[in-house]
Amino acid sequence: MIRPLFLLSALLLTTLTSAQEVSPPAKDKFWLFLLVGQSNMAGRGVVEAQDKTPHARVLMLSKEARWVPAVDPMHFDKPSAGVGLGKTFGQIIADANPGVTIGLIPCAVGGSPIDTWKPGVFYPATKSHPWDDMVKRAKTALPAGTLKGILWHQGESDSLPNLATAYEAKLHDLVKRLRELVDAPQVPFIAGQMGKFDDVPWKPEMIIVDKAHQDLVKKVPNTAFVSAEGLKHKGDKIHFDSPSFRELGKRYAEAYWKMAR
Structure with a gap:
């Protein structure tokens, strides 16, 4: 029984540690990234041990608007929230910049069409105001650090006959409004x-x-497109697996x- 008890104690310690509020470093050493979109930004992957292990210099803004170690699920839009792309992103950026701490601001809402932003x-569907709720969280987080980028993953809910053709104009407007909100007209936007x-x-x-996502790079300055080629779903034909x-x-x-360089 010693080994199972040891493992349980370790798991409890990790859980408690990850929930503790952390004081962020100086503003110029605290790089912030806004995570926006629908369920494939929020994350729906199965959570494993590696996803619950915090990185010393990657924080997230919790549901209660506190800075805590980043662990999955980071989002809280729906009970199905799980592993997403944010934690891995933050860890890679942190490892490449030993002198800074990364602050992730989860704001995605599963199923949300772009018109809800x-x-x-x-x-x-979530009894929420995606844009307004994001604004509140951004205004809470931004004074503590320096915004370095906006990550966007969304589009499935707009892939309908009556919505798809209008999507590109709405996406360009969204980029403009987000940059105005954070008072950073050149901040990188990655779709x-x-x-x-x-x-x-x-x-x-x-x-x-x-096509609207891919053409963003040609039509809106300081934007990037990330391919999903070769990736797999978790069995539901919609969401990526972990x-x-x-x-x-x-x-x-x-x-x-590539953009930062």
């Missing part, structure tokens, strides 16, 4: 590709939305570094 819009799974053919509308979320986090980090 506007002031005053209520989203019944991720929707799942391109071998066993899930894309509808014509998804191709339209995907290894794919971690790989997606790596790809976001690579895209960020």
